[in-house]
Amino acid sequence: SQQGEEDPQALSIQEGENATMNCSYKTSINNLQWYRQNSGRGLVHLILIRSNEREKHSGRLRVTLDTSKKSSSLLITASRAADTASYFCATVGLNFGKGTSLLVTP
């Protein structure tokens, strides 16, 4: 299986700041998905971007996709303490990797 790789591995910011995390992959994809995992819990789907889309928004989330570079980014604007979690990128057949661990401090 191919692996999605998130970068950075860890990110610490203060409430109100924006958080950006990146994802790289090696195979061709039909879509790319971002997930969030709170400590000790299962993963929750955040947003899906199709291979023919370049940018997508959902609330405070903004995802971009560059298929030529095989990379994606997730931007969380105006972060809150409740955004503290690990974030993963994935698609069918991909390992999720280790994710980006985001810590948002009040």
Place this chain on the structure above:
Amino acid sequence: DAGVIQSPRHEVTEMGQEVTLRCKPISGHDYLFWYRQTMMRGLELLIYFNNNVPIDDSGMPEDRFSAKMPNASFSTLKIQPSEPRDSAVYFCASSFGPHEQFFGPGTRLTVL
């Protein structure tokens, strides 16, 4: 819908014993995934099925691991014999098409 159901939630066993993890996907979903999560290796895809047929099992660590999906509403992941390095959280997920995956709560496996 109750979501993806996994059982047991916790399993403690001794090295050499057989372990069977169970998963009930969301009704109507045609993809089912098994993942393993550890601190060292992150969240690894072990195997996934489409319409009950295994599509990619390249993530299965070795012959001690096997997975079956006898029908659309049930899947098992079996480890025989179990080893301490198999200790991890095992997640099952399902989806309708190759899209959003819905994860179960996971099974925390400890092999002593």
